[in-house]
Amino acid sequence: DAGVIQSPRHEVTEMGQEVTLRCKPISGHNSLFWYRQTMMRGLELLIYFNNNVPIDDSGMPEDRFSAKMPNASFSTLKIQPSEPRDSAVYFCASKGTGGLAGGFFTYNEQFFGPGTRLTVL
Amino acid sequence: RKEVEQDPGPFNVPEGATVAFNCTYSNSASQSFFWYRQDCRKEPKLLMSVYSSGNEDGRFTAQLNRASQYISLLIRDSKLSDSATYLCVVNSAFSGGYNKLIFGAGTRLAVHP
Numbered sequence: 169d170a171g172v173i174q175s176p177r178h179e180v181t182e183m184g185q186e187v188t189l190r191c192k193p194i195s196g197h198n199s200l201f202w203y204r205q206t207m208m209r210g211l212e213l214l215i216y217f218n219n220n221v222p223i224d225d226s227g228m229p230e231d232r233f234s235a236k237m238p239n240a241s242f243s244t245l246k247i248q249p250s251e252p253r254d255s256a257v258y259f260c261a262s263k264g265t266g267g268l269a270g271g272f273f274t275y276n277e278q279f280f281g282p283g284t285r286l287t288v289l
Numbered sequence: 290r291k292e293v294e295q296d297p298g299p300f301n302v303p304e305g306a307t308v309a310f311n312c313t314y315s316n317s318a319s320q321s322f323f324w325y326r327q328d329c330r331k332e333p334k335l336l337m338s339v340y341s342s343g344n345e346d347g348r349f350t351a352q353l354n355r356a357s358q359y360i361s362l363l364i365r366d367s368k369l370s371d372s373a374t375y376l377c378v379v380n381s382a383f384s385g386g387y388n389k390l391i392f393g394a395g396t397r398l399a400v401h402p
Binding site: 201210211212213216218223224259277278280281282283 | 331332333334335376383385387389390391392393394395
């Protein structure tokens with residue numbers, strides 16, 4: 169298995185430009201997560217999709233950020249317009265189905281992609 | 290107050306040392322707990338889950354104290370390859386029966402010869 173695939177791995181852009189980050193989850197996984205990591209704020213969940221439907225987008229910083237998952241094998245995170253404070257590493261992660269078993273939640277591991285290092289000048 | 294709090298370190302230890310990391314969490318309804326490892330400029334990877342009874346995986350021991358809302362990770366006989374950032378992670382439920390991971394800021398470990 170190729171694991172979670174993200175592109176580009178590095179992106180340098182100028183303030184005001186549109187940035188699109190791409191993610192291909194592990195085949196068969198039904199949950200997809202976009203995270204942002206900075207030194208100041210650590211790893212933050214931006215948005216969570218389950219079966220291609222956004223479940224929780226409370227972490228999306230503002231309207232400049234949008235995410236889509238048109239099918240089970242592809243998701244995008246778009247920033248328009250980008251700002252220098254958006255500079256960070258953006259991770260995509262996926263996981264398979266967990267659920268209740270015997271009254272206990274069965275956790276399936278989240279697998280992270282290698283990340284996209286975004287620099288906005 | 291952050292949902293998951295960790296000492297950022299760094300912990301600088303010699304090879305062979307035993308080192309312990311602690312973590313506290315604020316949501317008493319949290320169900321599952323984990324330690325993830327993140328190498329420099331790499332993605333986080335699951336190191337081990339943390340069970341109420343405590344669990345061990347080779348040189349690594351994780352413990353959970355639900356009453357104190359406290360999680361620990363003990364590394365025995367440290368190796369150079371253990372140098373990384375260790376993230377304390379809590380699985381928290383939210384509306385609709387879904388769960389999400391809340392990550393601590395991480396504790397950096399540097400093992401030296």
